[in-house]
Amino acid sequence: MKSTKRKLGIRPCTWVYLFLITFTFVTSQVGQMGLSGLTVSLLVLMLALIKGQLVGYYFMGLGRVKGLWHWPVFIWLFIPGILIGTAFYLTAARV
Amino acid sequence: MAQAFTKAMARNIFYGGSLFFFLLLLALTFQTEADFPSRDNRAALEGPKGTQIAEGKRLWEENDCIGCHTLLGEGAYFAPELANVYTRFGNSTDAIKGFIASRPADGIPGRRSMPQFNFNDEELSALAEFLKYVSEIKTARNWPPNIQG
Amino acid sequence: MRYPPGDLAIWIFILAELVVFAAFFAAYAFTRMNNVELFNEFQQQLDQRAALINTLALITSSYFVVRAVSAIREDNRRHCVVWLLAALAMGALFLIVKMGEYQHHFIVEGVSLSTNTFYMFYISLTFFHFMHVIMGMVILAAVVVMAAKGKYSAAEHTGVETGASYWHMVDLLWLIIFPLVYVMR
Amino acid sequence: MKYKSQSVAKLYFIAAIALFVAQILFGLIMGLQYVVGDFLFPTIPFNVARMVHTNTLIIWLLMAFMGAAYYLIPEEAETELFAPWLATLMFWIFLAAAGATVAGYLLFSYSDLAELTMNELLPTMGREFLEQPTITKIGIVVVVLAFLFNIGMTILKGRKTSINLIMLLGLVGLAVFFLFSFYNPVNVVRDKFYWWWVVHLWVEGVWELILGAMLAFVLIKVTGVDREVIEKWLYIVIAMVLITGLIGTGHHFYWIGTPDWWQWWGSIFSAMEPIPFFMMTVFAFNMVHKRRREHPNKVATLWALGTAVMAFLGAGVWGFLHTLSPVNYYTHGTQITAAHGHMAFYGAYVMISLAMISYAMPLLRGRNAANPAKSQVLEMWSFWLMTVSMVFITLFLTGAGILQSYLQRVSDNPMPFMVVQEQINLFYWLREIAGLVFLIGLVLYVASFFVGQNEPEAVVADR
Incomplete structure (x- = not known):
């Protein structure tokens, strides 16, 4: 790995951290306000998937990995994400 | 760069993972034990009836009934399920007793037959009470799926 | 790089764990379909604030671990140890808050796996995850001990990355559990 | 030796x-x-x-x-x-x-x-x-x-060595879990619950450590692949076995009076149980592919690869078929269970035992490395006869089991057990015929120990 001299300032991982915290507060606020319904749920789910991808990409370091191992967390988020989304969609469609 | 996949790490995962999941199994067993009283019909095992059921279970075991029948789906698959035989026989212990007592000693030509065990009336009652007790165990989704077992 | 950071063996383990949790998540969502009222009713019994604190704790902890890894990449063992200890402290905070939640549900409310389907999933998911937090902390603690002994350096720090990868997975799992079980309705 | x-x-x-x-x-x-x-x-x-x-x-x-x-x-x-x-x-x-x-x-x-x-x-x-x-x-x-x-x-x-430690651990586990066989309460639910601590934790737990150790040993011997490589895969495979298999015990706790939540835990974890078997198959073929030498004992290698494939099919695939609780609701205690039991035991434990015997017996009988070609050919015949007939036994029992589950449990007018048994008679006849073929294979297997004893040992032609 080539090491580059870092400029002073905020590290990329700190930015990611701040994003994660912000998203968490948004999600939590939705919960505290007792918002419900399909749109809200899917938005919350979407936020969670983005958070997961941020963790996988930057914290776990999969963003820098090429090939097969680039994908596990993305796929892991994608498939359950689709399943959960479908289940909530079908539930809403039923009521 | 270090080796990507080491035996030491594989070994740690084996020991750590096994221990972890064994502890989880113990935790779930603990919870299962806590749930048993509401399902396993243990009230039936108290008092003189309980002694009779215990005797019935002993006879069940010492004649290897499980070698042909299933009980709650476990055993051999040669003869009918007996966990719900009590209900199948019209909630009658007498019907069970009559069936066991009337098996022909030499079998039925060309067909499967239950042996004649020469039980006395007390033993027959014990077995029937045991099967009644088993039929009153609360199983998930009231398994077996229907009266035929 | 062709391989993710840390020992590949831990990644096989991580994948297995992720699959198990994914199955649980899907099971939750599809079971909810037939029990919407029940799920909505009992979801409101959960402590939203505790869940928020816990999410923040785990994200922060994960962040600290990232810093620990960068510290050791710069050959700064002391910082590596300090960041890891901070991460462990955050993990401990998670456990304490979670135990408070459990104390309320298990002891005050007398809830168990058999109470109803919602609590079955709530307890299964969170308790299974809870055990993973403990496991992750044990791994991190082992890494701290090794780091303090000076076993890692900029040249060789696979152990730190291995522990970090596992810990991020614990965080990742919670990032889905939090909205799914506490918020989405 | x-x-x-x-x-x-x-x-x-x-x-x-x-x-x-x-x-x-x-x-x-x-x-x-x-x-x-x-x-x-x-x-x-x-x-x-x-x-x-x-x-x-x-x-x-x-x-x-x-x-x-x-x-x-x-x-x-x-x-x-x-x-x-x-x-x-x-x-x-x-x-x-x-x-x-x-x-x-x-x-x-x-x-x-x-x-x-x-x-x-x-x-x-x-x-x-x-x-x-x-x-x-x-x-x-x-x-x-x-x-x-x-x-x-x-x-x-x-x-x-790791192989020795795992073998020992498996055998100690075998002894420890056997102790549950002495616990026999009157309470039928509890009796059944702990009965599985012997049966399941043997065959889907510690026995697989023994299997893994034996397989790894034979693979090291016949392929000459570096011990370090084989042992690390062994650890990963058996780690996955226990990770999935310990909680996988839950697939026996659906209908025996145990609480409902086992249906989720049992289904999810036991659905993962094919993974280690699949890994084992990949592992065995990989090692043979990467072999560093040609071992004259071809038939031992055949048994080892056979184990990997048949254990995956029998324990992995046939186990998965009826392990999910909504399926198991209908198939529990039918011929499906018998089908799975036959192929899983044969594929996993019988075949690994025969692989070990096949590798060790020539050496125990004073040969340098392997039996004469004639004897090996006969043993290979027995391998194929037994394995193929076991596949057919399993298929026939599966057919019987599907019909049985349908007629006795799924259909609108469930038939009594004995009536259903007569309906599926044909499958039992076919199973018995396949069983006879299995016996022929077994006879050939025994014969292979006596055939061609005076002939020179099989050797490897230079590549």
């Missing part, structure tokens, strides 16, 4: 094969009783034939495991066995106990056997697979403890 004391394994292997033959003969009797209900009635009722069939299986597998341990542990530890005389003594005690028990099943009615062996003092008899009289169970414990002491001391004084 590198160490003199390894030769004790030969006794165990011979007894194992003899019991294997007995097991198959009684299997055929049972198979015939399925279609000709009064066959041998009441001399050998079905339950007796079944006890002999399952108990000889368990005993011969234990014999094979012990033989394998006595062979591979000294070789891995690079030292003689701690006490070869103890191994020989325990062999005769074990064989005598097994023989007496089987004779007891056949000569006495089971209730008389229970009375004779004083079952009332510590009632443990009459539960599936644990039918042995209590005194036999105690005998098994004594033999296994002496065995563990012997191999444990051998490992302690020698080189400690």
Whole structure:
């Protein structure tokens, strides 16, 4: 790995951290306000998937990995994400 | 760069993972034990009836009934399920007793037959009470799926 | 790089764990379909604030671990140890808050796996995850001990990355559990 | 053979094969009783034939495991066995106990056997697979403890390889979980719950450690691949086995009066159980592909690869077929279970035992590396006959099981058990025919030990 001299300032991982915290507060606020319904749920789910991808990409370091191992967390988020989304969609469609 | 996949790490995962999941199994067993009283019909095992059921279970075991029948789906698959035989026989212990007592000693030509065990009336009652007790165990989704077992 | 950071063996383990949790998540969502009222009713019994604190704790902890890894990449063992200890402290905070939640549900409310389907999933998911937090902390603690002994350096720090990868997975799992079980309705 | 004391394994292997033959003969009797209900009635009722069939299986597998341990542990530890005389003594005690028990099943009615062996003092008899009289169970414990002491001391004084440690761990687990067979409460739910701690935690837990260790040993020998590589895969595979298999016990806790939540835990974890078997298949083929030498014992390699494939099919695929609780609701306790049981036991444990025997026997009989070509060819024939006929047995039982589940449980007008059995008679006949082919394969297998003995050993042509 080539090491580059870092400029002073905020590290990329700190930015990611701040994003994660912000998203968490948004999600939590939705919960505290007792918002419900399909749109809200899917938005919350979407936020969670983005958070997961941020963790996988930057914290776990999969963003820098090429090939097969680039994908596990993305796929892991994608498939359950689709399943959960479908289940909530079908539930809403039923009521 | 270090080796990507080491035996030491594989070994740690084996020991750590096994221990972890064994502890989880113990935790779930603990919870299962806590749930048993509401399902396993243990009230039936108290008092003189309980002694009779215990005797019935002993006879069940010492004649290897499980070698042909299933009980709650476990055993051999040669003869009918007996966990719900009590209900199948019209909630009658007498019907069970009559069936066991009337098996022909030499079998039925060309067909499967239950042996004649020469039980006395007390033993027959014990077995029937045991099967009644088993039929009153609360199983998930009231398994077996229907009266035929 | 062709391989993710840390020992590949831990990644096989991580994948297995992720699959198990994914199955649980899907099971939750599809079971909810037939029990919407029940799920909505009992979801409101959960402590939203505790869940928020816990999410923040785990994200922060994960962040600290990232810093620990960068510290050791710069050959700064002391910082590596300090960041890891901070991460462990955050993990401990998670456990304490979670135990408070459990104390309320298990002891005050007398809830168990058999109470109803919602609590079955709530307890299964969170308790299974809870055990993973403990496991992750044990791994991190082992890494701290090794780091303090000076076993890692900029040249060789696979152990730190291995522990970090596992810990991020614990965080990742919670990032889905939090909205799914506490918020989405 | 590198160490003199390894030769004790030969006794165990011979007894194992003899019991294997007995097991198959009684299997055929049972198979015939399925279609000709009064066959041998009441001399050998079905339950007796079944006890002999399952108990000889368990005993011969234990014999094979012990033989394998006595062979591979000294070789891995690079030292003689701690006490070869103890191994020989325990062999005769074990064989005598097994023989007496089987004779007891056949000569006495089971209730008389229970009375004779004083079952009332510590009632443990009459539960599936644990039918042995209590005194036999105690005998098994004594033999296994002496065995563990012997191999444990051998490992302690020698080189400690991963294969040895895993083998030892598996065998210790085998002994520990067997202790649950002495727990037999009147409460049927609890009885069944802990019964699985023997049965499941054996065959889907610690036995797989033994299997893994044996497979790894044979692979190291026949492929010459670096030990480090084989051992790390071994660890990963068995880690996955226990990670999925321990909670996977839950797939037995759906309908026996255990709480409902087991349906989720059992389904999810046991659905993962095929993964380690798949990994094992990939692992075995990979190692053979990467082999560093051509071993003249071709047939041992064939058995090892066969194990990897058939264990995946039998335990992995056929297990998965009925492991999810909504499916199992209909298939629990039907011929589907029997189908899975047959292929899983054959694919995993029978085949690994035969792989080990196939590798070790030529050496134990004083050869350099392998049997003569003629003998190997015959053994390969027996491999294919037994394996293919087992596939057919499994398919026929699966057909029977699907029909049975449908007619007896799914359809709108469920039929009584015995009526359904007559409807699926054809499948049982086909199964019996496949069983006869299996027997032919077994006869060839035994014959392969006697054929071409005076011919020169098989050697590898230079590549």
